[in-house]
Amino acid sequence: MPDIDLDLDAVSLTEQLVNIESVSQNEQAIADAVEAALRPLEHLTVTRHGNTVVARTDLGRGERVVIAGHLDTVPLNDNLPARREGGLLHGLGTCDMKGGDAVILRLAKHLPEPNRDVTFILYEAEEIDSEFNGLTKLSASDPDLMAGDFAILMEPSNAVIEAGCQGTLRVEVRTTGERAHSARSWMGDNAIHKATGILSRLEGYEARTPLIDGLEYHEGLNAVFVRGGVAGNVIPDECVVEVNYRFAPDRSVEEAEAFVRDFFEGYDVTVTDRAPGALPGLDRPAAKAFLEAVGGEANPKFGWTDVARFTGLGVPAVNFGPGDPLLAHKQEEYVPVEQIERCEQLLRSWLGA
Amino acid sequence: MPDIDLDLDAVSLTEQLVNIESVSQNEQAIADAVEAALRPLEHLTVTRHGNTVVARTDLGRGERVVIAGHLDTVPLNDNLPARREGGLLHGLGTCDMKGGDAVILRLAKHLPEPNRDVTFILYEAEEIDSEFNGLTKLSASDPDLMAGDFAILMEPSNAVIEAGCQGTLRVEVRTTGERAHSARSWMGDNAIHKATGILSRLEGYEARTPLIDGLEYHEGLNAVFVRGGVAGNVIPDECVVEVNYRFAPDRSVEEAEAFVRDFFEGYDVTVTDRAPGALPGLDRPAAKAFLEAVGGEANPKFGWTDVARFTGLGVPAVNFGPGDPLLAHKQEEYVPVEQIERCEQLLRSWLGA
Numbered sequence: 001m002p003d004i005d006l007d008l009d010a011v012s013l014t015e016q017l018v019n020i021e022s023v024s025q026n027e028q029a030i031a032d033a034v035e036a037a038l039r040p041l042e043h044l045t046v047t048r049h050g051n052t053v054v055a056r057t058d059l060g061r062g063e064r065v066v067i068a069g070h071l072d073t074v075p076l077n078d079n080l081p082a083r084r085e086g087g088l089l090h091g092l093g094t095c096d097m098k099g100g101d102a103v104i105l106r107l108a109k110h111l112p113e114p115n116r117d118v119t120f121i122l123y124e125a126e127e128i129d130s131e132f133n134g135l136t137k138l139s140a141s142d143p144d145l146m147a148g149d150f151a152i153l154m155e156p157s158n159a160v161i162e163a164g165c166q167g168t169l170r171v172e173v174r175t176t177g178e179r180a181h182s183a184r185s186w187m188g189d190n191a192i193h194k195a196t197g198i199l200s201r202l203e204g205y206e207a208r209t210p211l212i213d214g215l216e217y218h219e220g221l222n223a224v225f226v227r228g229g230v231a232g233n234v235i236p237d238e239c240v241v242e243v244n245y246r247f248a249p250d251r252s253v254e255e256a257e258a259f260v261r262d263f264f265e266g267y268d269v270t271v272t273d274r275a276p277g278a279l280p281g282l283d284r285p286a287a288k289a290f291l292e293a294v295g296g297e298a299n300p301k302f303g304w305t306d307v308a309r310f311t312g313l314g315v316p317a318v319n320f321g322p323g324d325p326l327l328a329h330k331q332e333e334y335v336p337v338e339q340i341e342r343c344e345q346l347l348r349s350w351l352g353a
Numbered sequence: 354m355p356d357i358d359l360d361l362d363a364v365s366l367t368e369q370l371v372n373i374e375s376v377s378q379n380e381q382a383i384a385d386a387v388e389a390a391l392r393p394l395e396h397l398t399v400t401r402h403g404n405t406v407v408a409r410t411d412l413g414r415g416e417r418v419v420i421a422g423h424l425d426t427v428p429l430n431d432n433l434p435a436r437r438e439g440g441l442l443h444g445l446g447t448c449d450m451k452g453g454d455a456v457i458l459r460l461a462k463h464l465p466e467p468n469r470d471v472t473f474i475l476y477e478a479e480e481i482d483s484e485f486n487g488l489t490k491l492s493a494s495d496p497d498l499m500a501g502d503f504a505i506l507m508e509p510s511n512a513v514i515e516a517g518c519q520g521t522l523r524v525e526v527r528t529t530g531e532r533a534h535s536a537r538s539w540m541g542d543n544a545i546h547k548a549t550g551i552l553s554r555l556e557g558y559e560a561r562t563p564l565i566d567g568l569e570y571h572e573g574l575n576a577v578f579v580r581g582g583v584a585g586n587v588i589p590d591e592c593v594v595e596v597n598y599r600f601a602p603d604r605s606v607e608e609a610e611a612f613v614r615d616f617f618e619g620y621d622v623t624v625t626d627r628a629p630g631a632l633p634g635l636d637r638p639a640a641k642a643f644l645e646a647v648g649g650e651a652n653p654k655f656g657w658t659d660v661a662r663f664t665g666l667g668v669p670a671v672n673f674g675p676g677d678p679l680l681a682h683k684q685e686e687y688v689p690v691e692q693i694e695r696c697e698q699l700l701r702s703w704l705g706a
Contacts, residue, residue: 166536170585182597183519183656185573186560192576192594193556199549207539220538223545224589225582232523232577232597232626239579241545244535244586273585303536326537 004033006109010344011089011337014102018082018091024072025132027051027124031071034122037105043112044120047145051124052134054145055108057117063286064117066151066315067347068306069101070126070134077331088334095323095333099340100154103322106344107351115352119148126306130275135309143313150286151310152347156323159339159346161291162301163215163318165308167277169245169256170224173198174268180235188235192228195239198267199223202243205263210248213280215300217248221263242272246302249277278308281316293350294320357386359462363697364442364690366455371435371444377425378485380404380477384424387475390458396465397473400498404477405487407498408461410470416639417470419504419668420700421659422454423479423487430684441687448676448686452693453507456675459697460704468705472501479659488662496666503639504663505700509676512692512699514644515654516568516671518661520630522598522609523577526551527621533588541588545581548592551620552576555596558616563601566633568653570601574616595625599655602630631661634669646703647673 004016022030031051038046044055051071073093082091089099101122108120123134130136139146155162175195180188208219221243228239243264247256253276261269281287282298291298301307301319310317322339357369375383384404391399397408404424426446435444442452454475461473476487483489492499508515528548533541561572574596581592596617600609606629614622634640635651644651654660654672663670675692 168536168586181656182573182575182577183521183599184571185575185599186571190555190575192579193552195579196549196552196556199546199552202543203546203549218537218539220535222535222538222543222588223581224535224585224587226545226548226579226592227582228576229578229580229595232595233521234577235575236577242582242585246536246538303534 001032001036002029004037006037006105010102010106010340013105014089014094014099014335014340015082015084017098017101018093019080021076021080022072022093023075024125024128027071031124034071034105038108041109044108049138049141050134052138053122055120057114059113059117061115061117064119064148065286066119066121066146066148066310067104067107067154068121068123068151069097069104069154070123071101072125072127074127074329079331079333087337089337090334092333094335095156096328097155097321097323099323099335100156100321100343103340103344103347104154107347111348111351111353118351119145135306139309139313146310146313146315148315150290151315151317152290153305153307153317153319154321154343155305155319156321156325156328157319158324159322159342161294161298161318161320163280163282163298164212164249164278165301165303165305166217166219166249167247167251167253167256168275168304169247169253169260169271170273171243171260172270172272173241173243173264174270175239177235177237179230179237182233182235185235191236191239195228195241198241198264201263208248210250212248212250213282215280215298217300218302219248220246247277249279252276275304276308276312278311278317281311284316287316287318290318290350294346354385354389355382357390359390359458363455363459363693366458367442367447367452367688367693368435368437370451370454371446372433374429374433375425375446376428377478377481380424384477387424387458391461394462397461402491402494403487405491406475408473410467412466412470414468414470417472417501418639419472419474419499419501419663420457420460420507421474421476421504422450422457422507423476424454425478425480427480427682432684432686440690442690443687445686447688448509449681450508450674450676452676452688453509453674453696456693456697456700457507460700464701464704464706471704472498488659492662492666499663499666499668501668503643504668504670506658506660506670506672507674507696508658508672509674509678509681510672511677512675512695514647514651514671514673516633516635516651517565517602517631518654518656518658519570519572519599519601520604520606520609521628521657522600522606522613522624523626524596524613525623525625526594526596526617527623528592530588530590532583532590535586535588538588544589544592548581548594551594551617554616561601563603565601565603566635568633568651570653571655572601573599600630602632605629628657629661629665631664631670634664637669640669640671643671643703647699
């Protein structure tokens, strides 16, 4: 079993974690290493759930905070092992999100008496379908372990709070026609031509940018796929445009669906996927205290993250972790070591070190 | 080897031919049967070229006519063996085009002294890529065997002359953009949205219907495929619309291409396939005489056929055969027996029986 050493500084620990390859559904080695490092710590209650590890303090504090990070990465892309160059640590998972995981593990070991009770969660399979996600499974099997007054997901956010997240809705917008040989095209009815109106409405779309708790969100309505056609000499009888709507968290998923159905009025619309957004919740006391502790700055989160999962359980949550989210999933991903150090320091002092 | 009997009436002979399965590239058995039936006839010079059989009279007549039919069919679709019901013969290849083949074989045997020299060609692989087509191969290896003053392709045409044929051009019309995560779509440039103009031009297209030698052709410009998209959460950076232009034979393939490039001005256009049309040529003496002999009626041919291949060799050509072309390639294809009989009778009397 590969070893990790929680007495190393957070940057060296990040490097150790990066060098344990853990592409989604291959997290056993890293989860074993994490469990082995946490299990001996007497101030923590450690449990294992698949390749998800949970460690809790139980000091009877008036407030409990959940601090979570996923252990998996997107597929290898010729970007291992980790490589440190000046102030940057390069390699698969450096940014998304083993820098955050290292901070979590350092806090778990070196803060035996935090001023708030803490639940540390290091979980599997965030980068693939939701059904495999360690938090999906944990919220079904042991929802108590996810309970808290506030949650911090250490997803890359440039070491600045990103609050809330936008929702996502995926629909198929469909036209139908009638097949005919293309040499006698007037005998048929071309479904691809009929999709003109779908694309022209999308082209004319103007994004809403609502201000929520002082944060400006930015919606988007986009074709992500288009397909149609039977054969090179056949008038096509079906055309499907797959549309992804990213909506600000002041809209429910039902309101988002109603908007899209109205937008494509006159066309056949089928919803294929939907996930609600999460309000930033920066007006809640626990969130407000954290915001002040880290300097008062916050940005809106545009992408969907597991923050929405906590919000759905009634736990206000934010993203706060080292690394630029625009580098996530890129071959050249890296993390500035200074951001790892800053996140650890801010969290340590917020937790009363 | 399955037997065929050229002394049977043309309808029964059609049935025999249909029951020798001959999906494209599986024509050996039917070509063997055809060759064996023609080889003993002393008034014919018979040659074999792959699974194409050529039989010629050589009577020193002032004129030579080529009468041709393909031996292959589209794939089986639970539609063999042949089944006769009332005045219709059902089954794979009845319409396209073993009824025509039966007429050719009957003429070859029973008209030892036609008033024009005749070249009968029964050829392979018309239903698949042009490189496999028996006429493509014959025009490369033995172009003399395709020479003549006039050619008749016995493709289904409801026993009425279909003259000339329209050309076909296939192009890819492409838009490009820039990828981005769909949660931050304004960082990218959606190539599918940019295809709006391609589809709206197609939707507004008005077909040309030129009158040529008294026949009204009917063009068509149609999207036959559309594709675009990278992943469900990525702004797509490419969209391709495949367009098929069917053009009347008063336009050359170069003029057709110029029209399409002009039509999609401002977009990236790539030609992927092109085949010229064929003028009806009904003003040519041999064609005019045939037209009069079969009653003076002719229709324009909309689809591309091997007629264009003869026209390209300087041989005016028409389609004239039993069966409804709209039934070709359909599971339920059939041929009215009366049309087989009529075609045989008209050709016999034109050839001086």
